[in-house]
Amino acid sequence: MPPVSKPLHDLTVAELAASLKAKSFSATEAAQHFLTRAQADTGGSFLAFNPEATLAQARAADERLTAGTAGPLEGVPLGHKDIFVTRDFPTTAGSKMLEGYRSPFDATLVRRLAEAGVVTVGKLSCDEFAMGSGNENCAYGPVKNPWDTRRVPGGSSGGSAAAIAARLVPAATGTDTGGSIRQPASFCGITGIKPTYGRASRYGMIAYASSLDQGGPMARTAEDCALLLSAMCGPDPDRDSTSLDVPAEDFTVALSADLKGLRIGIPQEFFGEGLASDVRAAVDAALAELTKLGAALVPISLPRTELSIPVYYIIAPAEASSNLSRFDGVKYGHRAKDFTDLESMYKLSRAEGFGSEVKRRIMTGTYVLSHGYYDAYYLQAQKIRRMIADDFQNAFKLCDVIAGPVAPKVAWKLGENANDPVADYLADIFTLPASLAGLPGMSVPAGFGAYGMPVGLQLIGNYFKEAMLLNVAHRLQQATDFHLRKPEGV
Numbered sequence: 001m002p003p004v005s006k007p008l009h010d011l012t013v014a015e016l017a018a019s020l021k022a023k024s025f026s027a028t029e030a031a032q033h034f035l036t037r038a039q040a041d042t043g044g045s046f047l048a049f050n051p052e053a054t055l056a057q058a059r060a061a062d063e064r065l066t067a068g069t070a071g072p073l074e075g076v077p078l079g080h081k082d083i084f085v086t087r088d089f090p091t092t093a094g095s096k097m098l099e100g101y102r103s104p105f106d107a108t109l110v111r112r113l114a115e116a117g118v119v120t121v122g123k124l125s126c127d128e129f130a131m132g133s134g135n136e137n138c139a140y141g142p143v144k145n146p147w148d149t150r151r152v153p154g155g156s157s158g159g160s161a162a163a164i165a166a167r168l169v170p171a172a173t174g175t176d177t178g179g180s181i182r183q184p185a186s187f188c189g190i191t192g193i194k195p196t197y198g199r200a201s202r203y204g205m206i207a208y209a210s211s212l213d214q215g216g217p218m219a220r221t222a223e224d225c226a227l228l229l230s231a232m233c234g235p236d237p238d239r240d241s242t243s244l245d246v247p248a249e250d251f252t253v254a255l256s257a258d259l260k261g262l263r264i265g266i267p268q269e270f271f272g273e274g275l276a277s278d279v280r281a282a283v284d285a286a287l288a289e290l291t292k293l294g295a296a297l298v299p300i301s302l303p304r305t306e307l308s309i310p311v312y313y314i315i316a317p318a319e320a321s322s323n324l325s326r327f328d329g330v331k332y333g334h335r336a337k338d339f340t341d342l343e344s345m346y347k348l349s350r351a352e353g354f355g356s357e358v359k360r361r362i363m364t365g366t367y368v369l370s371h372g373y374y375d376a377y378y379l380q381a382q383k384i385r386r387m388i389a390d391d392f393q394n395a396f397k398l399c400d401v402i403a404g405p406v407a408p409k410v411a412w413k414l415g416e417n418a419n420d421p422v423a424d425y426l427a428d429i430f431t432l433p434a435s436l437a438g439l440p441g442m443s444v445p446a447g448f449g450a451y452g453m454p455v456g457l458q459l460i461g462n463y464f465k466e467a468m469l470l471n472v473a474h475r476l477q478q479a480t481d482f483h484l485r486k487p488e489g490v
């Protein structure tokens with residue numbers, strides 16, 4: 001293979017993997033290239049580096065490339081959302097609570113990707129414990145959107161999305177509880193997929209809301225997401241009891257399948273009053289492109305879309321209040337100094353370690369689970385959650401894939417919602433339904449809207465239909481060039 005003509009940071013995961021196998025450059029050169037770019041970044045995407053560990057991983061990759069024992073992604077550099085625990089790097093979950101924490105083990109997804117050959121460049125910023133929609137809730141500062149540095153990158157996987165858009169890494173991991181892969185991907189003009197709940201192990205992913213949390217890949221192209229997802233999925237019965245007994249799949253095989261006859265469901269509730277006209281225009285144009293490729297648009301209804309906000313903002317905080325009780329100053333993380341007894345140690349450690357949004361969720365969650373309110377809130381939310389899942393099954397009788405916007409508007413300005421947490425919650429309206437139903441969902445660049453900001457098209461599939469989503473996204477990317485465009489100065 002001849003030497004590559006593009007700068008390394010403009011190569012996709014697929015191109016990097018092929019070039020590394022062809023020895024156009026070494027894994028060490030690639031790691032150094034991305035490390036240098038990432039360390040010079042001023043957008044706040046990264047929370048931690050460990051150049052020695054990165055270069056040691058790269059050298060090991062080079063040895064395997066030479067020995068002919070290379071994995072499918074051997075030597076490909078990647079960043080991990082700081083919600084995944086890693087042995088070689090500190091893990092904070094974006095919280096002061098875990099400042100300086102070093103895990104004795106790697107999360108399953110981190111391990112699986114390492115086994116496929118990836119090299120970790122560093123840990124990526126996120127909202128504290130993945131609670132947020134703008135990456136503004138990170139205890140270590142906000143992340144800037146490379147398309148407009150005055151705007152948020154989305155959240156909670158904002159560092160991952162911004163780093164990919166700024167070409168600091170070709171790909172990253174993200175997690176999605178209520179939209180945290182899809183919405184930042186949309187806001188930063190990249191591609192991301194959340195698989196079916198249970199397809200990817202949650203082991204070593206710091207828990208937010210366990211019945212919703214799911215990890216997945218973020219990259220510039222659907223093909224890259226397919227490559228990464230193939231390495232990430234698969235059962236993990238000994239470590240995650242909710243991981244499903246569904247074998248790993250090669251998600252690249254159906255990427256180029258014909259879209260002729262594909263029925264794309266258009267939920268009327270996703271195109272109502274709340275949707276900004278610029279986002280609607282970009283989404284409509286992307287849908288028109290898909291019809292040119294042979295797909296048919298079918299009107300459908302997801303009648304409980306609006307209810308997904310109160311339902312999610314009851315269930316997720318309820319689970320969070322339980323999950324986060326482990327941070328008590330004893331076993332993990334921050335311990336206050338000025339305590340007088342055990343109770344004051346708990347109280348002070350938690351008061352000092354958690355940020356305000358996390359505290360708000362713990363209080364809400366504790367409230368909805370408390371005696372007397374459990375039936376009125378938590379149980380009721382669980383029932384509606386089931387109805388939302390049923391609504392999707394009814395819709396999938398009429399269509400193969402569901403499409404719509406990812407978010408009602410483009411990325412907002414940093415600080416714009418600072419005193420209005422509910423404004424952030426409301427912006428999750430289109431991503432929450434698929435999360436509550438445990439369905440796979442993805443965001444693929446659809447164009448640009450107001451202020452020149454990227455707009456994503458959301459694709460939602462039935463359970464285990466990730467390959468279909470990736471196929472639709474890949475065909476769209478063959479017909480459009482939104483995923484190839486770069487923010488100014490990158």
Ligand code: GLN
Pocket residue numbers: 130131132133155156175176177178179180181208316428
């Ligand atoms: N914005 C949602 C929340 O704050 C979703 C976050 C996520 O998916 N991790 O809970």
